[in-house]
Amino acid sequence: MIILPAIDLLDGKVVRLYQGDYQQQQVFGDDPVVFAKEFQQKGATHLHLVDLNGAKVGTKVHFDVVRRIVAETDLFVELGGGIRTEADIEDVLAAGVNRVILGTIAQKNPTFAKEMLAKYGEKIAVGVDARDGMVAVAGWLETTETRADDFCQQLADWGCKTIIYTDIAKDGTGKGIDVAMYQRLNQLGLDIVASGGVASLTDIRQLAQVETYGAIVGKAIYSGTLTLEDCLTTAKEASR
Template sequence: MQIFPAIDLRGGQVVRLTQGDYDQMDIYSPDPADIARKFKAAGAKNLHVVDLDGAKDGTLANFDAIRAIVQEGGLFIEVGGGIRDEERIRQYLDLGVGRVILGTVAITNFSFLKEMVAKYKEKIAVGVDAKDGFIAINGWKEITGTKSVDFCKELVEIGVKTVIYTDISKDGELKGTNLEIYKTLSELDGLDIVASGGISFEREITALKEMGTYAAIVGKAIYTDKLDLKRVIQLAEGNA
Protein backbone atom coordinates (compact mmCIF):
# COMPACT_ATOMS: atom_id res chain seq x y z
CA MET A 1 0.00 0.00 0.00
CA GLN A 2 1.18 3.51 -0.83
CA ILE A 3 1.30 6.32 1.74
CA PHE A 4 0.59 9.92 0.74
CA PRO A 5 1.47 12.43 3.48
CA ALA A 6 -0.66 15.53 3.03
CA ILE A 7 0.30 19.14 2.56
CA ASP A 8 -2.67 21.51 2.69
CA LEU A 9 -1.86 25.04 1.55
CA ARG A 10 -3.44 28.34 2.47
CA GLY A 11 -1.72 31.63 1.81
CA GLY A 12 1.47 29.75 0.94
CA GLN A 13 1.61 28.11 4.36
CA VAL A 14 1.16 24.49 5.43
CA VAL A 15 -2.06 24.22 7.45
CA ARG A 16 -4.63 21.66 8.59
CA LEU A 17 -8.36 22.20 8.87
CA THR A 18 -10.81 20.28 11.04
CA GLN A 19 -13.72 18.83 9.01
CA GLY A 20 -12.91 21.29 6.23
CA ASP A 21 -13.73 24.29 8.42
CA TYR A 22 -11.60 27.31 7.43
CA ASP A 23 -12.29 28.80 10.87
CA GLN A 24 -10.68 25.77 12.53
CA MET A 25 -7.20 26.04 11.03
CA ASP A 26 -3.81 25.20 12.50
CA ILE A 27 -0.66 26.55 10.84
CA TYR A 28 2.29 24.14 10.83
CA SER A 29 4.90 25.71 8.57
CA PRO A 30 5.53 28.76 6.37
CA ASP A 31 7.73 26.62 4.09
CA PRO A 32 5.89 23.86 2.18
CA ALA A 33 9.04 22.73 0.33
CA ASP A 34 10.77 22.15 3.66
CA ILE A 35 7.89 19.95 4.81
CA ALA A 36 8.18 17.99 1.55
CA ARG A 37 11.90 17.50 2.20
CA LYS A 38 11.20 16.20 5.70
CA PHE A 39 8.58 13.78 4.40
CA LYS A 40 11.03 12.54 1.77
CA ALA A 41 13.71 12.06 4.44
CA ALA A 42 11.22 9.88 6.35
CA GLY A 43 10.88 7.62 3.31
CA ALA A 44 7.90 9.16 1.53
CA LYS A 45 7.66 8.53 -2.20
CA ASN A 46 4.33 10.30 -2.69
CA LEU A 47 2.65 13.53 -1.69
CA HIS A 48 -0.97 14.68 -1.53
CA VAL A 49 -1.24 18.46 -1.96
CA VAL A 50 -4.43 20.49 -1.59
CA ASP A 51 -4.76 24.16 -2.51
CA LEU A 52 -7.33 25.31 0.05
CA ASP A 53 -7.49 28.81 -1.43
CA GLY A 54 -8.17 27.31 -4.83
CA ALA A 55 -10.89 25.09 -3.39
CA LYS A 56 -12.55 28.10 -1.81
CA ASP A 57 -12.31 30.73 -4.54
CA GLY A 58 -10.70 29.13 -7.60
CA THR A 59 -7.52 31.23 -7.47
CA LEU A 60 -3.96 30.06 -8.07
CA ALA A 61 -2.75 31.63 -4.83
CA ASN A 62 -0.53 28.66 -3.95
CA PHE A 63 0.92 27.92 -7.40
CA ASP A 64 4.41 29.10 -6.46
CA ALA A 65 4.36 26.97 -3.31
CA ILE A 66 3.33 23.93 -5.34
CA ARG A 67 6.07 24.67 -7.89
CA ALA A 68 8.62 24.75 -5.07
CA ILE A 69 7.37 21.38 -3.79
CA VAL A 70 7.58 19.82 -7.26
CA GLN A 71 11.11 21.17 -7.72
CA GLU A 72 12.24 19.22 -4.66
CA GLY A 73 12.08 16.15 -6.91
CA GLY A 74 11.86 12.49 -5.99
CA LEU A 75 8.15 12.52 -5.12
CA PHE A 76 5.02 11.53 -7.03
CA ILE A 77 2.65 14.43 -6.37
CA GLU A 78 -1.10 14.60 -6.70
CA VAL A 79 -2.79 18.01 -6.44
CA GLY A 80 -6.38 19.00 -5.74
CA GLY A 81 -8.31 22.11 -4.84
CA GLY A 82 -10.16 24.38 -7.23
CA ILE A 83 -9.35 22.49 -10.44
CA ARG A 84 -12.39 23.27 -12.54
CA ASP A 85 -11.18 23.58 -16.13
CA GLU A 86 -8.72 22.05 -18.55
CA GLU A 87 -6.35 25.02 -18.39
CA ARG A 88 -5.76 24.42 -14.67
CA ILE A 89 -5.23 20.71 -15.33
CA ARG A 90 -2.59 21.52 -17.96
CA GLN A 91 -0.89 24.08 -15.71
CA TYR A 92 -0.34 21.49 -13.01
CA LEU A 93 0.68 18.67 -15.33
CA ASP A 94 3.12 20.99 -17.13
CA LEU A 95 4.58 21.83 -13.74
CA GLY A 96 5.43 18.17 -13.21
CA VAL A 97 2.51 17.08 -11.03
CA GLY A 98 1.78 13.38 -11.52
CA ARG A 99 -1.97 13.46 -11.04
CA VAL A 100 -4.68 16.10 -10.59
CA ILE A 101 -7.79 15.62 -8.51
CA LEU A 102 -11.20 16.78 -9.71
CA GLY A 103 -13.72 17.26 -6.91
CA THR A 104 -16.84 19.40 -7.16
CA VAL A 105 -16.62 19.70 -10.95
CA ALA A 106 -16.65 15.90 -11.26
CA ILE A 107 -20.11 15.92 -9.68
CA THR A 108 -21.54 19.08 -11.24
CA ASN A 109 -20.16 18.57 -14.76
CA PHE A 110 -19.92 14.83 -15.38
CA SER A 111 -19.51 15.29 -19.14
CA PHE A 112 -16.40 17.42 -18.51
CA LEU A 113 -15.03 14.70 -16.24
CA LYS A 114 -15.58 12.08 -18.95
CA GLU A 115 -13.81 14.26 -21.50
CA MET A 116 -10.81 14.86 -19.24
CA VAL A 117 -10.51 11.17 -18.30
CA ALA A 118 -10.62 10.21 -21.97
CA LYS A 119 -7.88 12.75 -22.73
CA TYR A 120 -5.56 12.51 -19.70
CA LYS A 121 -6.41 8.98 -18.51
CA GLU A 122 -4.72 7.97 -15.22
CA LYS A 123 -3.51 11.53 -14.63
CA ILE A 124 -7.06 12.41 -13.59
CA ALA A 125 -8.24 11.31 -10.16
CA VAL A 126 -11.60 12.05 -8.57
CA GLY A 127 -12.05 13.26 -5.02
CA VAL A 128 -15.20 11.83 -3.50
CA ASP A 129 -16.03 13.59 -0.23
CA ALA A 130 -18.92 12.09 1.67
CA LYS A 131 -21.04 12.72 4.73
CA ASP A 132 -23.43 10.00 5.91
CA GLY A 133 -22.91 8.24 2.58
CA PHE A 134 -23.82 11.22 0.38
CA ILE A 135 -21.44 13.34 -1.66
CA ALA A 136 -20.56 16.84 -0.46
CA ILE A 137 -19.41 19.59 -2.82
CA ASN A 138 -18.29 23.23 -2.78
CA GLY A 139 -15.82 22.93 0.06
CA TRP A 140 -18.03 20.38 1.84
CA LYS A 141 -20.68 23.03 2.43
CA GLU A 142 -23.36 21.42 0.24
CA ILE A 143 -24.56 17.84 0.64
CA THR A 144 -25.97 16.39 -2.59
CA GLY A 145 -28.49 13.62 -3.02
CA THR A 146 -25.91 11.44 -4.76
CA LYS A 147 -24.85 8.29 -2.91
CA SER A 148 -21.08 8.11 -2.78
CA VAL A 149 -20.70 4.39 -3.47
CA ASP A 150 -23.09 4.54 -6.44
CA PHE A 151 -21.07 7.43 -7.86
CA CYS A 152 -17.85 5.45 -7.49
CA LYS A 153 -19.42 2.69 -9.57
CA GLU A 154 -20.17 5.26 -12.29
CA LEU A 155 -16.56 6.38 -12.20
CA VAL A 156 -15.37 2.85 -12.96
CA GLU A 157 -17.58 2.81 -16.04
CA ILE A 158 -16.01 5.97 -17.55
CA GLY A 159 -12.45 4.80 -16.96
CA VAL A 160 -11.47 6.65 -13.79
CA LYS A 161 -8.53 4.81 -12.21
CA THR A 162 -8.03 6.58 -8.87
CA VAL A 163 -10.56 7.81 -6.30
CA ILE A 164 -9.60 9.72 -3.17
CA TYR A 165 -12.47 8.98 -0.78
CA THR A 166 -12.86 11.15 2.31
CA ASP A 167 -15.33 10.63 5.13
CA ILE A 168 -15.81 14.27 6.16
CA SER A 169 -17.04 13.43 9.65
CA LYS A 170 -13.69 11.82 10.44
CA ASP A 171 -11.35 14.37 8.87
CA GLY A 172 -9.02 16.15 11.26
CA GLU A 173 -10.61 14.64 14.35
CA LEU A 174 -7.74 12.22 15.18
CA LYS A 175 -10.31 9.66 16.30
CA GLY A 176 -9.90 7.12 13.52
CA THR A 177 -11.13 6.59 9.99
CA ASN A 178 -14.17 4.86 8.49
CA LEU A 179 -12.78 1.39 7.82
CA GLU A 180 -16.23 0.04 6.94
CA ILE A 181 -16.61 2.24 3.87
CA TYR A 182 -13.15 1.30 2.61
CA LYS A 183 -14.03 -2.37 2.95
CA THR A 184 -17.07 -1.73 0.75
CA LEU A 185 -15.06 0.27 -1.79
CA SER A 186 -12.30 -2.35 -1.90
CA GLU A 187 -14.83 -4.70 -3.49
CA LEU A 188 -15.24 -2.45 -6.54
CA ASP A 189 -13.17 -3.88 -9.38
CA GLY A 190 -11.04 -1.50 -11.40
CA LEU A 191 -10.64 1.35 -8.91
CA ASP A 192 -7.58 2.34 -6.92
CA ILE A 193 -9.02 3.65 -3.67
CA VAL A 194 -7.10 6.21 -1.64
CA ALA A 195 -8.35 6.33 1.95
CA SER A 196 -8.50 9.83 3.41
CA GLY A 197 -9.84 11.37 6.57
CA GLY A 198 -9.08 10.69 10.20
CA ILE A 199 -6.42 7.98 9.91
CA SER A 200 -4.88 8.10 13.39
CA PHE A 201 -3.73 4.62 14.43
CA GLU A 202 -1.18 2.11 13.18
CA ARG A 203 -3.82 -0.62 13.25
CA GLU A 204 -5.80 1.32 10.63
CA ILE A 205 -2.82 1.31 8.27
CA THR A 206 -2.57 -2.46 8.72
CA ALA A 207 -6.31 -2.96 8.22
CA LEU A 208 -6.40 -0.85 5.06
CA LYS A 209 -3.42 -2.73 3.66
CA GLU A 210 -5.03 -6.09 4.40
CA MET A 211 -8.28 -5.16 2.64
CA GLY A 212 -6.34 -4.23 -0.50
CA THR A 213 -6.58 -0.44 -0.34
CA TYR A 214 -4.29 1.16 -2.93
CA ALA A 215 -3.15 4.07 -0.76
CA ALA A 216 -3.80 6.06 2.39
CA ILE A 217 -3.43 9.77 3.09
CA VAL A 218 -2.06 10.77 6.47
CA GLY A 219 -2.34 14.36 7.58
CA LYS A 220 -3.03 15.77 11.00
CA ALA A 221 -1.85 12.60 12.78
CA ILE A 222 1.71 13.06 11.49
CA TYR A 223 1.76 16.81 12.15
CA THR A 224 0.74 16.25 15.78
CA ASP A 225 3.07 13.25 16.20
CA LYS A 226 0.18 10.88 16.84
CA LEU A 227 1.67 8.80 14.02
CA ASP A 228 5.28 8.53 12.91
CA LEU A 229 5.51 8.84 9.13
CA LYS A 230 8.55 6.58 8.78
CA ARG A 231 6.81 3.84 10.78
CA VAL A 232 3.57 4.27 8.83
CA ILE A 233 5.40 3.84 5.52
CA GLN A 234 7.13 0.72 6.82
CA LEU A 235 3.79 -0.75 7.92
CA ALA A 236 2.18 0.03 4.57
CA GLU A 237 5.06 -1.55 2.66
CA GLY A 238 5.11 -4.62 4.91
CA ASN A 239 8.58 -3.83 6.23
CA ALA A 240 7.68 -3.16 9.87
Protein backbone atom coordinates (compact mmCIF):
# COMPACT_ATOMS: atom_id res chain seq x y z
CA MET A 1 0.00 0.00 0.00
CA ILE A 2 1.21 3.47 -0.89
CA ILE A 3 1.41 6.18 1.75
CA LEU A 4 0.65 9.67 0.47
CA PRO A 5 1.51 12.48 2.86
CA ALA A 6 -0.85 15.37 2.30
CA ILE A 7 -0.24 19.06 1.80
CA ASP A 8 -3.37 21.18 1.92
CA LEU A 9 -2.81 24.67 0.54
CA LEU A 10 -4.76 27.66 1.80
CA ASP A 11 -3.67 31.25 1.21
CA GLY A 12 -0.18 30.00 0.37
CA LYS A 13 0.21 28.15 3.66
CA VAL A 14 0.22 24.49 4.71
CA VAL A 15 -2.91 23.90 6.75
CA ARG A 16 -5.21 21.20 8.04
CA LEU A 17 -8.95 21.67 8.36
CA TYR A 18 -11.23 20.01 10.88
CA GLN A 19 -13.97 18.08 9.05
CA GLY A 20 -13.47 20.30 6.01
CA ASP A 21 -14.45 23.46 7.89
CA TYR A 22 -12.55 26.45 6.50
CA GLN A 23 -13.20 28.27 9.77
CA GLN A 24 -11.43 25.55 11.75
CA GLN A 25 -7.94 25.56 10.31
CA GLN A 26 -4.54 24.94 11.79
CA VAL A 27 -1.51 26.42 10.05
CA PHE A 28 1.64 24.30 10.03
CA GLY A 29 3.95 26.31 7.79
CA ASP A 30 4.44 29.04 5.21
CA ASP A 31 6.44 27.15 2.56
CA PRO A 32 4.78 24.04 1.10
CA VAL A 33 7.88 23.21 -0.96
CA VAL A 34 9.91 22.70 2.23
CA PHE A 35 7.35 20.18 3.45
CA ALA A 36 7.35 18.31 0.13
CA LYS A 37 11.16 18.05 0.15
CA GLU A 38 11.12 16.82 3.73
CA PHE A 39 8.56 14.13 2.91
CA GLN A 40 10.77 12.90 0.08
CA GLN A 41 13.83 12.86 2.33
CA LYS A 42 11.92 10.70 4.81
CA GLY A 43 11.15 8.12 2.12
CA ALA A 44 7.84 9.16 0.59
CA THR A 45 7.41 8.46 -3.12
CA HIS A 46 3.95 10.03 -3.54
CA LEU A 47 2.37 13.34 -2.51
CA HIS A 48 -1.28 14.34 -2.22
CA LEU A 49 -1.82 18.05 -2.89
CA VAL A 50 -5.07 19.93 -2.39
CA ASP A 51 -5.68 23.53 -3.41
CA LEU A 52 -8.30 24.47 -0.84
CA ASN A 53 -8.75 27.96 -2.23
CA GLY A 54 -9.21 26.43 -5.66
CA ALA A 55 -11.78 23.95 -4.41
CA LYS A 56 -13.78 26.78 -2.90
CA VAL A 57 -13.74 29.21 -5.84
CA GLY A 58 -13.56 26.75 -8.73
CA THR A 59 -10.25 27.75 -10.31
CA LYS A 60 -6.53 27.05 -9.84
CA VAL A 61 -5.09 29.30 -7.13
CA HIS A 62 -1.78 27.71 -6.05
CA PHE A 63 -0.46 26.74 -9.48
CA ASP A 64 2.95 28.38 -8.95
CA VAL A 65 3.46 26.46 -5.70
CA VAL A 66 2.49 23.22 -7.41
CA ARG A 67 5.00 23.85 -10.20
CA ARG A 68 7.76 24.46 -7.69
CA ILE A 69 7.02 21.22 -5.84
CA VAL A 70 7.08 19.25 -9.09
CA ALA A 71 10.32 20.92 -10.21
CA GLU A 72 12.14 20.58 -6.89
CA THR A 73 11.20 17.00 -5.93
CA ASP A 74 10.99 13.57 -7.57
CA LEU A 75 7.64 12.77 -5.96
CA PHE A 76 4.64 11.33 -7.79
CA VAL A 77 2.27 14.25 -7.32
CA GLU A 78 -1.50 14.13 -7.45
CA LEU A 79 -3.43 17.40 -7.29
CA GLY A 80 -7.03 18.28 -6.58
CA GLY A 81 -8.97 21.47 -5.98
CA GLY A 82 -10.42 23.87 -8.52
CA ILE A 83 -9.80 21.75 -11.61
CA ARG A 84 -12.95 22.25 -13.65
CA THR A 85 -12.00 22.30 -17.35
CA GLU A 86 -9.94 20.32 -19.83
CA ALA A 87 -7.63 23.33 -20.13
CA ASP A 88 -7.03 23.07 -16.37
CA ILE A 89 -6.19 19.38 -16.74
CA GLU A 90 -3.78 20.06 -19.60
CA ASP A 91 -2.08 22.88 -17.70
CA VAL A 92 -1.62 20.74 -14.60
CA LEU A 93 -0.29 17.72 -16.49
CA ALA A 94 2.01 19.95 -18.56
CA ALA A 95 3.42 21.31 -15.31
CA GLY A 96 4.50 17.77 -14.42
CA VAL A 97 1.72 16.70 -12.06
CA ASN A 98 1.28 12.95 -12.43
CA ARG A 99 -2.39 12.60 -11.58
CA VAL A 100 -5.23 15.12 -11.64
CA ILE A 101 -8.08 14.75 -9.19
CA LEU A 102 -11.53 15.75 -10.38
CA GLY A 103 -13.95 16.49 -7.57
CA THR A 104 -16.99 18.73 -7.82
CA ILE A 105 -17.04 18.71 -11.62
CA ALA A 106 -17.24 14.90 -11.77
CA GLN A 107 -20.47 14.93 -9.80
CA LYS A 108 -22.00 18.00 -11.42
CA ASN A 109 -21.00 17.29 -15.03
CA PRO A 110 -20.92 13.51 -15.63
CA THR A 111 -20.52 13.92 -19.39
CA PHE A 112 -17.32 15.92 -18.91
CA ALA A 113 -15.99 13.45 -16.36
CA LYS A 114 -16.59 10.48 -18.65
CA GLU A 115 -14.88 12.26 -21.56
CA MET A 116 -11.82 13.13 -19.46
CA LEU A 117 -11.55 9.60 -18.07
CA ALA A 118 -11.70 8.20 -21.59
CA LYS A 119 -9.12 10.65 -22.91
CA TYR A 120 -6.58 10.79 -20.08
CA GLY A 121 -7.03 7.37 -18.47
CA GLU A 122 -4.91 6.73 -15.38
CA LYS A 123 -3.83 10.38 -15.22
CA ILE A 124 -7.31 11.19 -13.90
CA ALA A 125 -8.54 10.25 -10.44
CA VAL A 126 -11.88 11.21 -8.96
CA GLY A 127 -12.24 12.49 -5.44
CA VAL A 128 -15.36 11.24 -3.71
CA ASP A 129 -15.97 13.18 -0.54
CA ALA A 130 -18.69 11.74 1.67
CA ARG A 131 -20.63 13.30 4.50
CA ASP A 132 -23.05 10.89 6.22
CA GLY A 133 -22.83 8.65 3.16
CA MET A 134 -23.72 11.40 0.68
CA VAL A 135 -21.40 13.08 -1.84
CA ALA A 136 -20.22 16.56 -0.82
CA VAL A 137 -18.86 19.10 -3.33
CA ALA A 138 -17.54 22.69 -3.62
CA GLY A 139 -14.85 22.28 -1.00
CA TRP A 140 -17.27 20.24 1.12
CA LEU A 141 -19.53 23.26 1.49
CA GLU A 142 -22.45 21.61 -0.35
CA THR A 143 -23.88 18.13 0.29
CA THR A 144 -25.68 16.53 -2.65
CA GLU A 145 -28.45 13.93 -2.74
CA THR A 146 -26.15 11.36 -4.38
CA ARG A 147 -25.14 8.36 -2.32
CA ALA A 148 -21.37 8.00 -2.21
CA ASP A 149 -21.49 4.22 -2.71
CA ASP A 150 -23.66 4.62 -5.81
CA PHE A 151 -21.37 7.30 -7.21
CA CYS A 152 -18.30 5.08 -6.76
CA GLN A 153 -20.04 2.29 -8.67
CA GLN A 154 -20.95 4.80 -11.36
CA LEU A 155 -17.31 5.87 -11.64
CA ALA A 156 -16.25 2.26 -12.03
CA ASP A 157 -18.74 1.91 -14.88
CA TRP A 158 -17.25 5.01 -16.52
CA GLY A 159 -13.78 3.43 -16.52
CA CYS A 160 -12.31 5.35 -13.61
CA LYS A 161 -9.09 3.76 -12.34
CA THR A 162 -8.46 5.63 -9.08
CA ILE A 163 -10.82 7.03 -6.43
CA ILE A 164 -9.69 9.17 -3.52
CA TYR A 165 -12.41 8.53 -0.96
CA THR A 166 -12.66 10.95 1.94
CA ASP A 167 -14.85 10.40 4.96
CA ILE A 168 -15.43 14.04 5.91
CA ALA A 169 -16.69 13.23 9.39
CA LYS A 170 -13.33 11.63 10.14
CA ASP A 171 -11.09 14.13 8.35
CA GLY A 172 -8.73 16.01 10.63
CA THR A 173 -10.29 14.49 13.75
CA GLY A 174 -7.77 11.75 14.54
CA LYS A 175 -10.65 9.36 15.24
CA GLY A 176 -9.55 6.57 12.93
CA ILE A 177 -11.06 5.06 9.80
CA ASP A 178 -14.02 2.86 8.84
CA VAL A 179 -12.18 -0.24 7.62
CA ALA A 180 -15.37 -2.08 6.64
CA MET A 181 -16.32 0.74 4.29
CA TYR A 182 -12.97 0.62 2.52
CA GLN A 183 -13.19 -3.14 2.30
CA ARG A 184 -16.51 -2.72 0.45
CA LEU A 185 -15.03 -0.08 -1.86
CA ASN A 186 -12.05 -2.30 -2.66
CA GLN A 187 -14.45 -4.86 -4.11
CA LEU A 188 -15.12 -2.47 -7.00
CA GLY A 189 -11.76 -3.48 -8.46
CA LEU A 190 -10.45 0.10 -8.49
CA ASP A 191 -7.43 1.69 -6.86
CA ILE A 192 -8.98 3.17 -3.71
CA VAL A 193 -7.04 5.80 -1.80
CA ALA A 194 -8.28 6.19 1.78
CA SER A 195 -8.46 9.74 3.06
CA GLY A 196 -9.67 11.21 6.30
CA GLY A 197 -9.07 10.04 9.84
CA VAL A 198 -5.92 7.91 9.52
CA ALA A 199 -4.64 8.29 13.05
CA SER A 200 -2.68 5.19 14.01
CA LEU A 201 -0.43 2.48 12.65
CA THR A 202 -3.35 0.11 13.26
CA ASP A 203 -5.41 2.11 10.77
CA ILE A 204 -2.64 1.78 8.20
CA ARG A 205 -2.17 -1.91 8.90
CA GLN A 206 -5.90 -2.63 8.56
CA LEU A 207 -6.20 -0.67 5.31
CA ALA A 208 -3.27 -2.59 3.86
CA GLN A 209 -4.72 -5.90 4.97
CA VAL A 210 -7.97 -5.26 3.08
CA GLU A 211 -5.82 -4.45 0.01
CA THR A 212 -6.40 -0.72 -0.14
CA TYR A 213 -4.25 0.86 -2.86
CA GLY A 214 -3.18 3.90 -0.86
CA ALA A 215 -3.70 5.92 2.30
CA ILE A 216 -3.39 9.67 2.71
CA VAL A 217 -1.87 10.77 5.99
CA GLY A 218 -2.20 14.36 7.05
CA LYS A 219 -2.87 15.71 10.49
CA ALA A 220 -1.38 12.70 12.30
CA ILE A 221 2.10 13.39 10.92
CA TYR A 222 1.81 17.16 11.31
CA SER A 223 0.77 16.87 14.94
CA GLY A 224 3.41 14.23 15.68
CA THR A 225 0.93 11.47 16.54
CA LEU A 226 2.61 9.41 13.80
CA THR A 227 5.90 9.68 11.97
CA LEU A 228 5.97 9.39 8.21
CA GLU A 229 8.77 6.83 8.49
CA ASP A 230 6.65 4.55 10.70
CA CYS A 231 3.69 4.91 8.34
CA LEU A 232 5.81 3.90 5.35
CA THR A 233 7.34 0.94 7.16
CA THR A 234 4.00 -0.33 8.49
CA ALA A 235 2.33 -0.07 5.09
CA LYS A 236 5.17 -1.99 3.45
CA GLU A 237 5.18 -4.76 6.05
CA ALA A 238 1.39 -5.15 6.15
CA SER A 239 1.19 -5.35 2.36
CA ARG A 240 3.46 -8.41 2.11
